[in-house]
Amino acid sequence: xxxxxxxxxxxxxxxxxxxxxxxxxxxxxxxxxxxxxxxxxxxxxxxxxxxxxxxxxxxxxxxxxxxxxxxxxxxxxxxxxxxxxxxxxxxxxxxxxxxxxxxxxxxxxxxxxxxxxxxxxxxxxxxxxxxxxxxxxxxxxxxxxxxxxxxxxxxxxxxxxxxxxxxxxxxxxxxxxxxxxxxxx
Numbered sequence: 737x738x739x740x741x742x743x744x745x746x747x748x749x750x751x752x753x754x755x756x757x758x759x760x761x762x763x764x765x766x767x768x769x770x771x772x773x774x775x776x777x778x779x780x781x782x783x784x785x786x787x788x789x790x791x792x793x794x795x796x797x798x799x800x801x802x803x804x805x806x807x808x809x810x811x812x813x814x815x816x817x818x819x820x821x822x823x824x825x826x827x828x829x830x831x832x833x834x835x836x837x838x839x840x841x842x843x844x845x846x847x848x849x850x851x852x853x854x855x856x857x858x859x860x861x862x863x864x865x866x867x868x869x870x871x872x873x874x875x876x877x878x879x880x881x882x883x884x885x886x887x888x889x890x891x892x893x894x895x896x897x898x899x900x901x902x903x904x905x906x907x908x909x910x911x912x913x914x915x916x917x918x919x920x921x
């Protein structure tokens with residue numbers, strides 16, 4: 737059941753009422769055959785188009801032969817550093833797990849917790865796409881939130897990140913089970 741929850745999709749519907757286009761979020765469940773969420777307030781006579789995004793546990797699969805760059809994780813004590821090879825196309829959370837870095841990721845990368853919270857350098861933060869509303873909601877619960885905080889599960893490694901230093905906060909808040917640390921699949 738937990739695996740199915742991670743496969744939930746967020747559907748954005750473009751509603752075309754007379755006089756303009758309004759975009760409203762509408763949540764669907766894949767295993768319920770796209771039955772609308774009870775709070776869907778789409779007008780009955782509206783014309784709609786639908787786009788679906790699916791989140792999978794652990795993020796996207798990236799081959800072992802993918803090109804790599806170097807990134808540095810600065811551990812919570814502020815002095816220990818891990819310089820690792822990150823595969824282009826994987827998330828920073830996947831990179832950390834592959835190298836046994838203690839970046840928790842309690843939700844296994846589906847943006848449902850804040851335990852993969854990272855503090856990015858300003859230049860990197862400014863060059864990333866804006867965080868989604870889901871990510872912002874999770875960051876609101878993060879311990880030690882900074883202006884350049886992001887979730888590692890939502891940042892995909894790109895060639896431009898080569899040499900970047902990422903700070904891990906001093907602690908995390910795990911609302912799932914305090915102390916639970918999932919193992920990557």
